[in-house]
Amino acid sequence: MISSNLHKINQDIEENCKLSGRKTDEIILIGASKAQTIESIKEAYESGLTHFGENYLQEAEEKIENLSKDLVWHYIGSIQSRKAKRIAEIFDWVHTVDSVKVAMKLNNARPKSRGFLNVCLQLNIDNEESKSGLDLKEIDSFVEQTRDLENLKIRGLMVIPKPREALGQQKEIFGIVKNIFLELNDKGNNFDTLSMGMSSDYAAAIQEGATMVRVGTGIFGPRK
Numbered sequence: 699m700i701s702s703n704l705h706k707i708n709q710d711i712e713e714n715c716k717l718s719g720r721k722t723d724e725i726i727l728i729g730a731s732k733a734q735t736i737e738s739i740k741e742a743y744e745s746g747l748t749h750f751g752e753n754y755l756q757e758a759e760e761k762i763e764n765l766s767k768d769l770v771w772h773y774i775g776s777i778q779s780r781k782a783k784r785i786a787e788i789f790d791w792v793h794t795v796d797s798v799k800v801a802m803k804l805n806n807a808r809p810k811s812r813g814f815l816n817v818c819l820q821l822n823i824d825n826e827e828s829k830s831g832l833d834l835k836e837i838d839s840f841v842e843q844t845r846d847l848e849n850l851k852i853r854g855l856m857v858i859p860k861p862r863e864a865l866g867q868q869k870e871i872f873g874i875v876k877n878i879f880l881e882l883n884d885k886g887n888n889f890d891t892l893s894m895g896m897s898s899d900y901a902a903a904i905q906e907g908a909t910m911v912r913v914g915t916g917i918f919g920p921r922k
């Protein structure tokens with residue numbers, strides 16, 4: 699089942715790339731594997747998936763320890779500041795950075811031997827009060843204050859928009875994120891990553907410029 703789901707999603711990625719004049723190798727598919735077993739991740743890996751996203755540190759530690767070193771691990775959960783150190787030690791990417799304080803903790807804890815920690819700023823694109831993420835007006839100051847953190851590489855933006863049913867509405871919000879991304883680069887940043895799109899809206903995200911899509915149930919089925 700995982701293998702046929704992956705096949706279908708890769709076909710979708712290809713189709714949506716064609717529709718929008720993009721190349722499939724511009725897009726990295728991340729398997730959002732929270733609450734999925736080590737066996738399921740192994741099965742996905744054997745079907746060609748190499749990037750995996752985890753939300754809970756303890757759960758992730760066990761998986762990372764027990765799976766092939768070829769896997770690339772993305773932290774996509776909210777970051778409690780006391781867990782930042784361990785996150786910086788074991789992950790390759792962190793998508794959910796939304797404060798200078800956490801960025802500094804990650805930077806200080808990143809082992810030199812592991813090279814840069816790749817980081818995305820999480821943007822609270824729908825201005826939801828309960829949600830994590832920086833507000834748009836806070837981005838410039840964040841970028842300014844994290845510029846000299848030598849163990850982090852700020853790669854771009856991550857968003858989790860609130861659910862929208864219609865493709866047109868999904869495209870509209872992702873298009874807004876893309877424009878923010880382009881404006882940031884016009885201002886002198888060198889971002890190359892837009893992490894947006896999940897099982898229900900990755901097609902729209904790809905059409906609007908996503909470079910990483912995070913798909914959970916679409917690959918693994920319902921979470922246990």
Ligand SMILES: *Cc1c(COP(=O)(O)O)cnc(C)c1O
Pocket residue numbers: 730732753774775858896897898912913914915916
């Ligand atoms: C769980 C999760 C996903 C995947 O969600 P699905 O709807 O199962 O595809 C993507 N991104 C984040 C941050 C998540 O927590």
